[in-house]
Amino acid sequence: MxxxxxxxxxxxxxxxxxxxxxxxxxxxxxxxxxxxxxxxxxxxxxxxxxxxxxxxxxxxxxxxxxxxxxxxxxxxxxxxxxxxxxxxxxxxxxxxxxxxxxxxxxxxxxxxxxxxxxxxxxxxxxxxxxxxxxxxxxxxxxxxxxxxxxxxxxxxxxxxxxxxxxxxxxxxxxxxxxxxxxxxxxxxxxxxxxxxxxxxxxxxxxxxxxxxxxxxxxxxxxxxxxxxxxxxxxxxxxxxxxxxxxxxxxxxxxxxxxxxxxxxxxxxxxxxxxxxxxxxxxxxDLGSWNTVWQAGLKDSNDNVTHGDVLIDQANENLIHASHRLVSVVGVSGLVIVETADAVMVTDRQNSQDVKNIVNQLLSKNREEHELHRKVSRPWGWYDTIDVGDRFKVKRIQVNPGASLSLQKHSKRAEHWVVVKGSAEVTCGDKTITLKENESTFIPLGEMHRLSNPSDQTLEIIEVQSGNYLGEDDIVRMSDGYGRSNKDD
CATH class of the missing domain: 3.90.550.10 (Spore Coat Polysaccharide Biosynthesis Protein SpsA; Chain A)
Known part of the structure; x- marks a missing residue:
């Protein structure tokens, strides 16, 4: 230069x-x-x-x-x-x-x-x-x-x-x-x-x-x-x-x-x-699923696939499997997209109209327009693997050296089980270390923090119980990522 x-x-x-x-x-x-x-x-x-x-x-x-x-x-x-x-x-x-x-x-x-x-x-x-x-x-x-x-x-x-x-x-x-x-x-x-x-x-x-x-x-x-x-x-x-x-x-x-x-x-x-x-x-500009198909690598029958896909007698389809086997038989010109919490099927020529489904999700206040089941966070990610009446189960991964905010919840309690790595848990005025297969309980309203002090990935299973389990039930006392209570 x-x-x-x-x-x-x-x-x-x-x-x-x-x-x-x-x-x-x-x-x-x-x-x-x-x-x-x-x-x-x-x-x-x-x-x-x-x-x-x-x-x-x-x-x-x-x-x-x-x-x-x-x-x-x-x-x-x-x-x-x-x-x-x-x-x-x-x-x-x-x-x-x-x-x-x-x-x-x-x-x-x-x-x-x-x-x-x-x-x-x-x-x-x-x-x-x-x-x-x-x-x-x-x-x-x-x-x-x-x-x-x-x-x-x-x-x-x-x-x-x-x-x-x-x-x-x-x-x-x-x-x-x-x-x-x-x-x-x-x-x-x-x-x-x-x-x-x-x-x-x-x-x-x-x-x-x-x-x-x-x-x-x-x-x-x-x-x-x-x-x-x-x-x-x-x-x-x-x-x-x-x-x-x-x-x-x-x-x-x-x-x-x-x-x-x-x-x-x-x-x-x-x-x-x-x-x-x-x-x-x-x-x-990949402005629709049809343009994604046009730009994709096609097989001998002009199908574009991603993930675990099986095809028989099908042509000119786009099939995207994220979490499970998707099988397609005897169809042509379709877009089939599977994620952990949604499946979308459309004719390729009408794929611009997928936005109408998003508008319906918005009008019904459904979370699927906003977030995937697996959600990235500055400290790692969480994956909501089950939800029922008064309970929610999450798989949580915390990056090496990272911590969640010091926080409390007014409507739910939490149970944590360490399945991989080592966790430093603050609960009230006590701080403990949990190894694999060890667990702890966070009472409703108690100030708490989950940290990973090691150089290895931490993974826990969290079971929430309470009468409201929304992500906005959080009061942050301290946060290293510049987030406020309005950030989930």
Whole structure:
């Protein structure tokens, strides 16, 4: 790397709930954290993909990840699983769309007086041809270095109605870099067909490159209200370990707006020039189970499978088994997804409508829209393995050196049995150590804590008993993870 190398900062926009991929994707564990293609999650792939852009004349700085408060420990856990990548995490108290998210990142990236080039990408996409992506991004970085905006336009292979489109200047069809004429929102089918036939339109993947100063100038020109309110929340941020927390009250006053609506669609006939780089690299946003099937590795009968699956006389199906054997006989064109607490079956062509099931779950106040049976926590995880009248049974794993919060419950008592490792248990004013096959009882209302002081994994079985067993029956006296009583 030369001393004059261009400094870039990957900006990973890690929001969204991915309701169309229920029951794998849920509000508490959305699709960007799922492994749907390859060995890593979509979020991890986005990080690695942008970090691999670096070359002799391009230096990659620490990434900035903008995510929801609810998903902070998922981000942290998945960051730990990949090596060689350093990142800061900007936490949104609630989603305000992509324009405020990028503005937060630009303010953080430039706060020490520099003006790095921001390589902006959503966290929930796949791109199969990594070198083609790197080549396109390196061209985009050179454009952004000159002060223009560079956006990737995905080769449109079908008349999709769920994507936005980018229209390039007529007569530049043979060039990999084109002037952008306009951005078009999601069209109806006939309009989308005309776009494909014209050859002037590409899909808008939301991947673009821009100097931090150019973004701040553009958002200040077109939406000064977003810039001023985001700046106020950012300037009153608090640093909490690995997290940057904008002021919650000020953040909630920021207008909810996308990057495209706030800036991109307003750049025409302005001082802000946009160039489109064409990309044909096996891109997919995995926006439905049908697109997951399209991107998947198919067998001789065009079935895509995951897990313990048996198939007979079946074609063009997507079958995802998470916890048990799924067998399929004599069907075609279906999506079948099995998890520990839900089974979903749909025709592939109607898979966009899975979101309607999520809406029903919401209207009925059912937990299956929010969490899996197995729930990640900063200290490990728990798996609710049985629930009945006045009892709940959990399998709990605590990571080496980790502790749950010092807490108490007003409506339930708990029985703990150690099945693996060694536990340090605080109950009232006493602290004891439990080995495998030893147990203890936590009375209702008693202050308690479960800790794993060893370098080995701790696993216990917890049996709760009481007249209310919801996760919100908790009062935290002390917590090492910055959680409040409202966090389960």
């Amino acid at each position: 030369s001393q004059s190398a261009i400094l870039i900062k990957p900006i990973i926009l890690c929001g969204g709930s991915g309701t169309r991929l229920w029951p794998l994707s849920r509000a508490g564990f959305p699709k960007q954290f799922l492994v749907l293609s390859g060995k890593n999650s979509l979020f991890q792939q986005a990080l690695e993909r942008t970090n691999n852009i670096a070359s002799d004349d391009i230096a990659c700085g620490n990434a900035l990840i903008v995510t929801n408060e609810q998903h902070r420990f998922l981000v942290l856990d998945q960051l730990r699983e990949i090596t060689g990548i350093n990142a800061k995490i900007l936490l949104e108290p609630e989603g305000r769309n992509t324009a405020p998210a990028l503005t937060l990142a630009a303010l953080e990236a430039s706060k020490e007086g520099g003006d790095p080039i921001l390589v902006v990408t959503p966290a929930d996409q796949i791109i199969k041809q990594q070198q083609s992506f790197a080549d396109a991004m390196q061209r985009a970085i050179q454009i952004a270095f000159k002060g223009e905006i560079a956006i990737l336009g995905i080769k449109a292979s079908s008349p999709e109605t769920g994507f936005g489109y980018i229209r390039k200047k007529v007569g530049e069809g043979s060039l990999s870099e084109s002037d952008v004429v306009e951005f078009v929102e999601k069209p109806d089918l006939e309009t989308a067909k005309s776009y494909i036939a014209s050859g002037e339109f590409s899909w808008n993947a939301g991947i673009f490159v821009i100097r931090a100063s150019v973004w701040l100038k553009a958002i200040g020109s077109f939406r000064p209200d977003i810039l001023s309110s985001t700046r106020a929340a950012f300037e009153n941020s608090k640093i909490d370990h690995q997290f940057i927390r904008p002021d919650e009250g000020l953040f909630k006053k920021i207008p909810n707006e996308s990057i495209d609506y706030a800036v991109m669609e307003n750049c025409r006939d302005s001082i802000f020039k946009i160039k489109m780089i064409s990309l044909d690299a096996g891109w997919s």
